[in-house]
């Protein structure tokens with residue numbers, strides 16, 4: 312695939328075929344992803360690639376604890392609730408997804424079901440948990456580097472026909488993730504990425520999220536044209 316086809320074609324995938332993804336293919340994707348730049352080439356990240364019974368245990372534990380009202384214990388800062396333009400963009404993509412899925416605004420059950428799917432990693436056959444070395448926790452470069460490798464990963468996967476969604480919901484309950492993914496204490500859990508073969512019949516997979524124009528995001532200084 313050409314670069315533009317990967318970048319412009321990739322969408323977050325939230326419905327997967329129940330078909331295994333070969334380990335060699337995941338290794339190929341990770342090899343490509345790890346070409347991402349990192350601060351001083353420190354490569355502070357680790358990938359915990361989880362499937363089978365371990366992933367099912369994470370899904371179950373995450374869901375049960377959230378349903379029981381146990382406060383989320385993610386290991387990254389989330390800041391304040393989105394407001395203004397950020398909130399508008401958040402609501403915008405949610406509307407696109409709910410519209411594709413036929414979920415009405417006042418249908419609380421269907422909305423709750425959608426949230427639960429997120430806690431279950433959208434029932435993907437594989438979940439990649441990105442962690443980083445705890446001794447680098449004081450540097451914002453570390454989070455930046457994890458983001459860079461995550462972006463490279465989702466695009467590399469797409470270039471091989473594999474769908475992904477970066478998913479903060481899948482790691483709401485950090486002790487569950489730590490236990491079943493066997494994450495050592497000297498690593499911090501940054502993010503999870505659900506991964507698998509896209510289900511082309513799953514309506515939300517067709518959603519193309521919007522982007523603001525470059526003219527709104529970029530300022531050019533010192534250019535004549």
Ligand SMILES: Cc1cc2nc3c(=O)[nH]c(=O)nc-3n(C[C@H](O)[C@H](O)[C@H](O)COP(=O)(O)O)c2cc1C
Pocket residue numbers: 321322323325404429476477478479480481502518519520
């Ligand atoms: C840091 C991060 C966290 C995310 N967490 C979730 C999530 O919890 N649930 C979800 O459905 N999508 C999640 N997403 C996916 C975004 O909603 C998605 O990337 C965005 O709406 C743009 O859509 P696109 O990926 O299809 O281009 C997350 C993405 C990022 C980068």
